[in-house]
Amino acid sequence: MSSSCSRCCDEKCASKVPIFFGLSQEDLKRVVSLIVRKEYEKDEILVLKGSNLEGLIIVSKGRVKAFRDTLEGREQILYIFSEGDFFGEKNLLQNRDVTYTVQALEKTHICMIKKVDFHQLFRTNPDIGLKVLQELCNRLYHLENALESIGSRSVEARINSVLLDFAHKFGQTHPQGIMIELPLSREGIANYIGLTRETVSRKMSLLQEEGIIKMVGHKKVIILNKEALDQPVI
């Protein structure tokens, strides 16, 4: 837990996280000393909806999904958190229970800062509060966009927007366009945008036929024509 390697990882973790950008060396060291690390295997549950979380959790490696079970029995995926993202902020300030279940999509490392420690940090470094505020604004922005595109009745628009979203978050430049390592299965994508896996499958096949994307196996996609995805679909 406190070997020199994990410590170095901690520092890397802390410095990767936007909310700690701009901290002095000493402050950063203090943050690192407060961090508790943990690892999760694929499919492991990090937190369960309705449980009480003892702190703020920052993803330092890997990807997780945050979702709720709908009344119909589906999962509604709300967020995909990856390197540098954090969650658990609602519990930090208010004494709310977690409002979603978080599950690892792959092997994942996290850092946790306990509630009391964060409060302490917050008091001595008001800038961190500002950073958190900004990050929450970003998340609001993300959700507003998601709501707009899901509220949109056009299924194509939803698919396009989720592909662009993934390209933005996980895309790598590639000779033919943008290569995405998909964080979710077809079913996962379906649960993200409120469709069935079959429909997602069909629509993605269509996009491939049209030469807009190219599937590489099932877990990778190359976006060949990004502009086409941005076009308004009626």
Next chain:
Amino acid sequence: MSSSCSRCCDEKCASKVPIFFGLSQEDLKRVVSLIVRKEYEKDEILVLKGSNLEGLIIVSKGRVKAFRDTLEGREQILYIFSEGDFFGEKNLLQNRDVTYTVQALEKTHICMIKKVDFHQLFRTNPDIGLKVLQELCNRLYHLENALESIGSRSVEARINSVLLDFAHKFGQTHPQGIMIELPLSREGIANYIGLTRETVSRKMSLLQEEGIIKMVGHKKVIILNKEALDQPVI
């Protein structure tokens, strides 16, 4: 603008707003001195998507809707803000343009605090930052719920959840149940939950036939059986 009446209204305004709860008398007075008031008639636009907003806007009387125009030409309503709610926070901290258009649903009074003034206030009263943080968490919570219910394919679930939402925000106790003064027309409700006005109409008629709600004119609804709306709908 600074007659004794409007001043008294200002104080009422400031004290009604959760983010100013817990301020000392002097601080409250300072806030009041910074407030600029404005009034809007029904249907007037308060801010236009993409424009730049000079400050934080607090609704002190009336109701407004925040929406975006979708690619399909529909409005996607994101929020209904009423007494005590604020918006414009994204512009306050980051230099983002407004991400939605805000329009008055009825005659509305607002208070505005300029960006610089707010920053000043923020520096001398860090607690306000915490309050804003909490409020943003609430809004995240609201959007997550909205996403869950819109993402849900069940149309009934969407209608039920918007009715419960309105009951929570605008409901008055009534001998027969909860009376709601609807902030939106059928079309508005449809735009809120991603349906058509006809479907909203049909489903609400159904709910009335089942004895779960009762419509009073077109603008009021009494919820007779709140529990039924909470039931999982397949």
Next chain:
DNA sequence: CGTTCGATTGATGTCAGTCAACCCGAGTGG
């Protein structure tokens, strides 16, 4: 090479959207 689980494809049914007609209540003017 075989097994397994996810992805795809096909056939069918259902339900919300669309278009169109009609209703109703509020406001207006005779």
Next chain:
DNA sequence: CCACTCGGGTTGACTGACATCAATCGAACG
């Protein structure tokens, strides 16, 4: 006080797109 008008709300018939069910495929792993 009633007739008229107008805009939102309701209702009906039809259509089409997505869900559903079922069969098949195929990639990834041992």
